[in-house]
Amino acid sequence: MNGRQFSVVICVYTEERWEDILAAVDSVRNQSRPAREILLVVDHNERLLARLTERFTDEEEVRVLANAGPRGLSSGRNTGIAVSRTEFVAFLDDDAVAERDWLRYLASGYDDPRVMAVGGRTLPAWASGRRPDWFPEEFDWVVGCTYRGLPPGRVRVRNVLGGNASFRRTAFDAAGGFATGIGRDGDRRPLGCEETELCIRLSQVLPDAVLLIDDRAVIHHKVPAVRERFGYFRTRTYAEGLSKALVSRSVGAGKGLEAERRYTTRVLPTGVVRGLRDALLGRPGGAGRAGAIVAGVAIAAGGYVRAAVRARGGGATFSSGPIPSLPEETPGRATAAPEVAA
Template identity: 80%
Template sequence: MSHLDISVVICVYTEDRWEDILAAVGSVRRQSRPAAETLLVVDHNPALLERLGTEYGNDREEVRVLANAGPRGLSAGRNTGIAAARGEIVAFLDDDAVAERDWLLHFAEGYDDPRVMAVGGRTLPAWASGRRPVWFPEEFDWVVGCTYKGLPPGRVRVRNVLGGNASFRKSAFDVAGGFATGIGRDGDRRPLGGEETELCIRLTRAMPDAVLLIDDRSVIHHRVPAVRERFGYFRTRTYAEGLSKALVARSVGAGKGLESERRYTTRVLPAGVARGLRDAALGRPGGAGRAGAIVAGVAAAAGGYVLGSVRARRNGNPFSVPGAPSAPPEGTPSAPLPAAGRTRTRGGTR
């Protein structure tokens, strides 16, 4: 197993997730394969920066608190963490997720092969209501940032990993640059995504022999708040995904940008509709709702893609691709401190 040091980056932006942030950091501290450090990158929130600085002020070697050095948003926050990371591997964990004990262990195993530039994991939903809404199709779990139905099990080669549960060799960013700003989430805007897809495609273009994997043994549990269990959020998120895909396709070309989505929409989703209709015919709860949600989700994403494509042609790319993230100058304060599976090939919708 690889003995490379792993730095874990958690981007945070609101005090409303205080308990979630503490839980995320705690799950990293309990790893069977210890992280070299945890970097908490605060996205333009001075109060949260100070509070976290106080919370972890006595653990600066283990947990470092940093201010986002770029524009507001998740991509710039990740780039700040990459620049500051001391490890040869940089792993990313969502601020409202907790990692299982062997999360980093299985990531590290993937890097025994020097061709591997990224390893992602499996993300399971932790529903606020305690159970999945009966109408919510598993094929659309990516809507809530989780692994979706239709992916093969085991250790699989992928087009892209998902940013909330992923790791990269730090050298990959020297080759491909950092996460593109202006395409992902920034806390206040529509829930866009796609920045990790764009980065991964850019990486494999720069390094054609690079291997990107997902190992479904690297598991995290991602909290799904009640508002995201509602159909209104489902519709908004699928529409936003269409907008995001248009930006990615504009950047890397529709052929590569939509390569995995074609299989997903022509095979995985029709099978999901058929299952839903069969369940409805058998009187099982939620069958018709799941079939209808799949159709509605496809329609919303297609509408977003069409509109996003028109806007992209008219306005060009609204995001920028940074070079390799550079560390902040010496003396920049991190915070004001008061005191083994099978190998198969698949793609992904994101």
Template identity: 80%
Template sequence: MSDPDISVVICVYTEDRWEDILAAVASVRTQSYPALETLLVVDHNPVLLDRLTKEYKEVQEVRVFANAGPRGLSAGRNTGIAAARGEVIAFLDDDAVAERDWLRHFASGYADPRVMAVGGRTMPIWASGRRPAWFPEEFDWVVGCTYKGIPSGLVRVRNVLGGNASFRRSAFDAAGGFATGIGRDGDKRPLGCEETELCIRLSRARPDAVLLIDDRAVIHHRVPEAREHFGYFRTRAYAEGLSKALVARSVGADKGLESERRYATRVLPAGVVRGLRDAALSRPGGAGRAGAIVAGVLTAAGGYVVGTVRARRGGATFAVADIEGERDG
């Protein structure tokens, strides 16, 4: 099977990340496996749209678009999917840089025609220079990174993680696009899980589909100082609970919480034990990590309960994009 052409979509929304955006694009342009194109999708920010259009007007392989849907990350990704020309579409966060062989490892996963998605490993770059002593690796998803508990190597998974992921175009033809109303919306509450919902929907539409994570496909994700504090940790955990409730409403609790049950019953208790052991041995941060895990679980559970009640009352809605329809339109 021939190597696939890969389009890379980077969704952006604020000029505050200007240097990060340039670094993200540069990391794609220097890949050992060249991208067919890089698509920058600007989320309802005319000033940023104009600035990026001027920045890359002489760069043929970089194209700049305005988000054609409602404000938010899901609609931005759907805009990129509709415009992309590659057989495979990869997604990179606007505040991350990819290692040189990132796309090469993605491409190798698609040698098997059953593979519909390949994700990678996302490593944090802490603004303070190192991980806060109290911050548990089990909760690195809070800052958009690969967390302790995800299997290492090349492994089959229920879902990939959206900031470092790729899909065959045919995956979107089969399942539709990212659901709006689940994921992030600029600087509002940091919701997520839109890629989880899509991957479960994809597996239902294509029961033979294989979804992989290859931890050799590495990106480095910037964690700003504001996200190193417990206040953000708690806010993000609560938002994750709200998001999981939406996913469960869409695809059912059995599939929507399948991986989370193992995480909550095995990975997190082991993390608490490690933290308490470190505290008993007078190692820095042990008690803080154990406490953060417990607080994170309780906060996410609270968000899930609230989200479930809201969903039952009809207060939460989302829509799945018809990518083929958007492309034709």
């Protein structure tokens, strides 16, 4: 494990998260297992690019880059992969902080050479200081966090969760990068599933590949007040349905919905029963949680159907492809990488 070096990619897009970005960088700097480099990839925001470049000019371990591809999280991640200089690449959300042993636990998962990806556990840091009574833990993926239904410990999974994940570089050599046209574009398109599509594609290319989640590799992800409201819950679950349809189109419905079938037939019904039981016992939010689960399933299904119909008519596209190798550049300066196809 001692010889494994990590590049940590943090994709950023807005100055409104300035303090969050600095906190994310500091959490990586303070790791018990130091990263070789921290790559800040700025998504088509010249002011933020200039400000971060000035802030980190004299700090060799931090490099500031311009997203070289189309706007969006997938292209930002691909830009980071392209310029990274290590055998392992980890990803951290720009509004999250990693616990001190985050990288140490991610690294320990690669003892088996078959392991191509290792993810961790993401806990919500609610702006209000507490989980809204109506918000079911089964839907914590709505706010980018680990949700009820995932098995505990270090376990083999179909896909890791993108805001707290790492990959062996050879995974990208084999499968290419993150697909564009699926993932999030700042706050404008709350889509997702780009890591799901990549992981399924990776397993198709390398059938013996092992993907793990180790729940000791913990990060804390900020949940702003607007995302504690049902309006965001509704928008995000609908977008998830859209994204799942695109993933199914890419890798087939069998693989694309394999984990979701168990989730919707076992995890969610149990959550509804739990919520109704809490309501009968007079516990706050029980009926709301049960109702949110039912609504979330229905809304996501609506998004899936709409996207599937559009896809059959040629209305939805995305691309995938290899990550190019790039020459090294001067540390601490903003760099524009050539265009990257996801």
